[in-house]
Amino acid sequence: xxxxxxxxxxxxxxxxxxxxxxxxxxxxxxxxxxxxxxxxxxxxxxxxxxxxxxxxxxxxxxxxxxxxxxxxxxxxxxxxxxxxxxxxxxxxxxxxxxxxxxxxxxxxxxxxxxxxxxxxxxxxxxxxxxxxxxxxxxxxxxxxxxxxxxxxxxxxxxxxxxxxxxxxxxxxxxxxxxxxxxxxxxxxxxxxxxxxxxxxxxxxxxxxxxxxxxxxxxxxxxxxxxxxxxxxxxxxxxxxxxxxxxxxxxxxxxxxxxxxxxxxxxxxxxxxxxxxxxxxxxxxxxxxxxxxxxxxxxxxxxxxxxxxxxxxxxxxxxxxxxxxxxxxxxxxxxxxxxxxxxxxxxxxxxxxxxxxxxxxxxxxxxxxxxxxxxxxxxxxxxxxxxxxxxxxxxxxxxxxxxxxxxxxxxxxxxxxxxxxxxxxxxxxxxxxxxxxxxxxxxxxxxxxxxxxxxxxxxxxxxxxxxxxxxxxxxxxxxxxxxxxxxxxxxxxxxxxxxxxxxxxxxxxxxxxxxxxxxxxxxxxxxxxxxxxxxxxxxxxxxxxxxxxxxxxxxxxxxxxxx
Numbered sequence: 001x002x003x004x005x006x007x008x009x010x011x012x013x014x015x016x017x018x019x020x021x022x023x024x025x026x027x028x029x030x031x032x033x034x035x036x037x038x039x040x041x042x043x044x045x046x047x048x049x050x051x052x053x054x055x056x057x058x059x060x061x062x063x064x065x066x067x068x069x070x071x072x073x074x075x076x077x078x079x080x081x082x083x084x085x086x087x088x089x090x091x092x093x094x095x096x097x098x099x100x101x102x103x104x105x106x107x108x109x110x111x112x113x114x115x116x117x118x119x120x121x122x123x124x125x126x127x128x129x130x131x132x133x134x135x136x137x138x139x140x141x142x143x144x145x146x147x148x149x150x151x152x153x154x155x156x157x158x159x160x161x162x163x164x165x166x167x168x169x170x171x172x173x174x175x176x177x178x179x180x181x182x183x184x185x186x187x188x189x190x191x192x193x194x195x196x197x198x199x200x201x202x203x204x205x206x207x208x209x210x211x212x213x214x215x216x217x218x219x220x221x222x223x224x225x226x227x228x229x230x231x232x233x234x235x236x237x238x239x240x241x242x243x244x245x246x247x248x249x250x251x252x253x254x255x256x257x258x259x260x261x262x263x264x265x266x267x268x269x270x271x272x273x274x275x276x277x278x279x280x281x282x283x284x285x286x287x288x289x290x291x292x293x294x295x296x297x298x299x300x301x302x303x304x305x306x307x308x309x310x311x312x313x314x315x316x317x318x319x320x321x322x323x324x325x326x327x328x329x330x331x332x333x334x335x336x337x338x339x340x341x342x343x344x345x346x347x348x349x350x351x352x353x354x355x356x357x358x359x360x361x362x363x364x365x366x367x368x369x370x371x372x373x374x375x376x377x378x379x380x381x382x383x384x385x386x387x388x389x390x391x392x393x394x395x396x397x398x399x400x401x402x403x404x405x406x407x408x409x410x411x412x413x414x415x416x417x418x419x420x421x422x423x424x425x426x427x428x429x430x431x432x433x434x435x436x437x438x439x440x441x442x443x444x445x446x447x448x449x450x451x452x453x454x455x456x457x458x459x460x461x462x463x464x465x466x467x468x469x470x471x472x473x474x475x476x477x478x479x480x481x482x483x484x485x486x487x488x489x490x491x492x493x494x495x496x497x498x499x500x501x502x503x504x505x506x507x508x509x510x511x512x513x514x515x516x517x518x519x520x521x522x523x524x525x526x527x528x529x530x531x532x533x534x535x536x537x538x539x540x541x542x543x544x545x546x547x548x549x550x551x552x553x554x555x556x557x558x559x560x561x562x
Contacts, residue, residue: 001455001486003067007041009059016519021502024482027490028497029506034517035490039460044093046119052099061096072455073121082108125458135429141413143448148370157359157409164352174342188332195325205318208303215296233279244272360410381443386470389421438462446477458488475499494534498551503527
């Protein structure tokens with residue numbers, strides 16, 4: 001759900017903050033006041049296309065920032081390393097005057113592609129001529145499956161399909177002519193032999209680098225250790241241990257006369273113990289400093305060998321060399337036993353294909369059962385939206401060509417419609433006028449909305465071409481949709497505004513020769529005035545005000561029955 005939207009220097013909006021609510025949120029205002037700018041800002045923060053033209057004249061950059069509930073995007077957050085804050089996501093998109101942009105989610109920089117993927121999980125934005133997902137016929141199969149509740153059948157098919165696909169990949173890997181197989185086997189055998197001869201061990205390179213650094217600095221290390229040991233515990237009587245012992249001898253005789261000196265005596269006793277321990281550690285290092293030129297040559301030679309192999313095979317470290325060795329060995333064994341392995345895979349193919357066909361058939365049956373119910377639901381919604389003669393159907397056809405199934409089963413699915421009596425069925429995008437398309441999309445969103453995981457639906461000018469009774473029905477459908485997901489709607493119709501759970505007025509004003517747009521959430525009195533304006537324009541009278549109150553009361557009564 002969208003909690004709030006911050007707009008800064010976008011077009012005529014210098015700065016605006018909007019707190020959105022649950023249910024149906026309607027934005028109204030005069031034509032040209034900037035209602036579409038709110039949608040443009042939301043479009044930007046959900047990964048839509050932007051340009052420098054968005055930036056307000058005279059500003060260095062524009063910014064849109066939105067706060068969303070994170071519930072629908074938890075997987076995306078985990079995949080992209082973003083941590084929700086108190087269950088919310090703060091999504092920011094800025095564009096500078098020179099066209100450069102930046103995207104952040106909870107302070108983490110993300111690409112536009114990442115933002116677009118996130119936006120698809122947070123908000124679904126629709127305009128009059130923007131069919132997007134519902135009018136994209138490649139997505140119709142997904143909507144039908146969601147309506148059918150076919151997750152189990154689809155999951156079973158997908159598992160079978162993945163097993164078949166992996167078998168096909170292995171067959172393709174092994175299917176080569178004799179000369180190609182011979183050359184590949186020779187290349188792999190040479191690689192395996194070279195890596196095997198190197199006797200690779202994980203972690204060896206880091207150990208060698210550490211030892212090499214030690215050997216290169218062995219003389220300096222020996223000098224430092226000898227000097228440290230002499231200073232700590234030398235034989236000339238002036239070492240740290242000797243001097244501390246002498247000091248303690250004096251204090252031991254005097255501690256009976258002063259409590260402070262007794263404390264100092266104890267501290268010196270502890271210090272002597274620590275100094276002796278340090279001296280022993282230095283002695284251990286001295287004893288280990290037994291270096292030879294032969295060892296240095298051996299270490300450097302081994303490092304050079306490992307680095308040569310890493311460069312040759314374009315890998316980072318010996319762990320990657322070991323992985324390459326194991327992969328090459330497995331591939332070589334696969335090729336050497338190629339004929340038998342290929343035959344086994346081909347024999348397995350028939351069983352895997354049969355499994356795909358059977359699970360796809362179950363999925364097809366579920367789709368066909370759901371198709372009739374879907375048609376009745378959509379046609380009922382369209383009838384309530386003043387399209388009584390509209391017909392809707394789902395075309396389910398078998399996939400063309402071999403093997404007869406694909407990633408989503410064995411079917412091609414698309415929605416067909418006839419908007420008026422006597423018209424033949426056709427694709428939704430081609431069959432409907434602008435006003436009809438608005439109602440068709442709303443009917444489909446109403447039917448699919450309860451199964452739609454995207455929590456916020458945004459309709460920009462969904463009421464275009466709609467008036468009278470149809471407008472009232474559109475308002476009712478938007479309000480109904482708002483009962484199970486958040487809805488944002490830009491509208492110029494009083495029937496829709498009256499149905500709002502929250503209403504916002506977009507106004508354009510002039511100040512100091514500049515144009516400014518403001519966004520204000522309206523109380524009951526404000527809503528009454530604005531709806532009266534939608535009814536009568538500038539001529540707001542007692543009659544239009546009374547009519548506005550009547551529409552608000554009727555909308556309240558209708559919503560109470562839900």
